[in-house]
Amino acid sequence: xxxxxxxxxxxxxxxxxxxxxxxxxxxxxxxxxxxxxxxxxxxxxxxxxxxxxxxxxxxxxxxxxxxxxxxxxxxxxxxxxxxxxxxxxxxxxxxxxxxxxxxxxxxxxxxxxxxxxxxxxxxxxxxxxxxxxxxxxxxxxxxxxxxxxxxxxxxxxxxxxxxxxxxxxxxxxxxxxxxxxxxxxxxxxxxxxxxxxxxxxxxxxxxxxxxxxxxxxxxxxxx
Amino acid sequence: xxxxxxxxxxxxxxxxxxxxxxxxxxxxxxxxxxxxxxxxxxxxxxxxxxxxxxxxxxxxxxxxxxxxxxxxxxxxxxxxxxxxxxxxxxxxxxxxxxxxxxxxxxxxxxxxx
Numbered sequence: 001x002x003x004x005x006x007x008x009x010x011x012x013x014x015x016x017x018x019x020x021x022x023x024x025x026x027x028x029x030x031x032x033x034x035x036x037x038x039x040x041x042x043x044x045x046x047x048x049x050x051x052x053x054x055x056x057x058x059x060x061x062x063x064x065x066x067x068x069x070x071x072x073x074x075x076x077x078x079x080x081x082x083x084x085x086x087x088x089x090x091x092x093x094x095x096x097x098x099x100x101x102x103x104x105x106x107x108x109x110x111x112x113x114x115x116x117x118x119x120x121x122x123x124x125x126x127x128x129x130x131x132x133x134x135x136x137x138x139x140x141x142x143x144x145x146x147x148x149x150x151x152x153x154x155x156x157x158x159x160x161x162x163x164x165x166x167x168x169x170x171x172x173x174x175x176x177x178x179x180x181x182x183x184x185x186x187x188x189x190x191x192x193x194x195x196x197x198x199x200x201x202x203x204x205x206x207x208x209x210x211x212x213x214x215x216x217x218x219x220x221x222x223x
Numbered sequence: 224x225x226x227x228x229x230x231x232x233x234x235x236x237x238x239x240x241x242x243x244x245x246x247x248x249x250x251x252x253x254x255x256x257x258x259x260x261x262x263x264x265x266x267x268x269x270x271x272x273x274x275x276x277x278x279x280x281x282x283x284x285x286x287x288x289x290x291x292x293x294x295x296x297x298x299x300x301x302x303x304x305x306x307x308x309x310x311x312x313x314x315x316x317x318x319x320x321x322x323x324x325x326x327x328x329x330x331x332x333x334x335x336x
Contacts, residue, residue, distance in 0.1 A: 002250055002336040005240050011232045011254065011328045094225055125261050126225035129328065154308035155261040158322070188308050190318025 015130055018098035022133025025110060030222070031062075032215045033116040035132050037156060038140035039149070040122030043166040045073045046199035047140065047208075048117055049080040054209050056081050059114040059216055064088060064104045066096040066121045073119060084108055095126035098133060114216045124153035135215075136161035143167045144174055147181035154188045162193040164208065169198035226263060229328070230270030236330055237280060247335040249283040257290045257327040264289065292325030 010016055026033050036044045045065070052061060062084035065074040074087030086104040088096060101118060118134060120127045128137075139160040141149050144167055150157040157163070163185055171178060178196065185192055195211070197204035233254060241247045252271075256262050264287045271285040292305035296312035297319040303312065310320050 002334050005333045005335060007236065007240060007330040007332050009236065009330050011229055011236075011330055014232065093228070129225060129229070129260060129262075151308065153261070155259050158259060158308070158310065186318060188310055190310060190320070 015098045019131035019133040029110040033134040035118045035134035035137045037120045042140040042142040052080045062113045062116045065119045124156045128156045138162045140164045143176040147176045150185040157188045164195045169201040226266035227270040249280040251284045251334040253286045253331040255288045255327045255329045257325040259325045293323045294320040
């Protein structure tokens with residue numbers, strides 16, 4: 001005779017429990033947290049370097065930089081002036097999980113952070129399943145990629161709150177069309193906030209900085 | 224590629240669920256996977272089979288129930304199945320739609336004897 005044991009539990013319930021705890025701690029300290037996701041090479045680290053340079057004197061920015069191997073990204077962020085930077089070397093894992101982030105957060109004094117960036121592993125599939133306790137995911141795409149990427153990785157674009165289109169200084173050098181990528185992304189997620197930037201020419205970056213600043217201000221005034 | 228990590232979570236949950244029943248033979252594990260999770264059922268299946276090899280639950284079947292994406296329009300309230308990831312209401316063409324199903328990644332139950 002067979003028998004069924006009911007489980008009805010999320011596969012990632014362990015991760016989700018930790019993520020919930022992270023979210024609680026971040027909220028308690030009024031920290032705005034963004035989980036940055038993209039393909040390898042879209043410019044996550046470059047965007048963060050520029051952000052540190054522009055806002056580092058005004059806001060207390062903490063960064064967790066995930067990579068499969070090397071601490072290169074974390075080193076770049078520290079060199080750009082990042083005062084609170086922690087690397088996570090996943091050693092092969094294709095995504096960050098809440099356990100890794102919990103460990104990194106223990107190395108920061110949360111009372112001294114306004115804005116936390118978690119730079120995920122360059123991958124548009126796996127990181128979408130893992131809640132890291134962040135306020136929102138920000139997806140990056142660059143003009144040297146296909147403008148159909150939102151259609152290829154819909155899960156990630158649906159779960160993101162903002163999309164940064166990087167390398168717009170190179171528009172026209174490839175078949176990437178700005179209008180098409182926006183149309184593709186908005187079909188999947190009509191509420192996506194879109195930024196068009198170039199980390200190289202710095203075009204469009206002020207809008208991104210202003211948005212970050214407004215998120216922090218809003219968080220501080222929340223009851 | 225993270226299917227293996229997910230399979231590992233599933234196997235751990237099964238082991239925990241039967242730890243007080245050493246004589247139980249696990250026949251089947253049922254999971255519910257939403258289309259939006261981008262999980263490849265074949266890879267999950269392969270990961271599960273590889274992980275249970277030479278363990279007490281070897282031979283257990285993984286039954287994957289796939290859930291299509293369902294959304295509800297925030298404007299007119301129309302509920303519809305999202306095809307090709309078009310989150311646009313077919314009635315009023317609003318893109319302000321909320322996901323109601325399709326994001327699942329859950330273990331339903333475990334069948335033992």
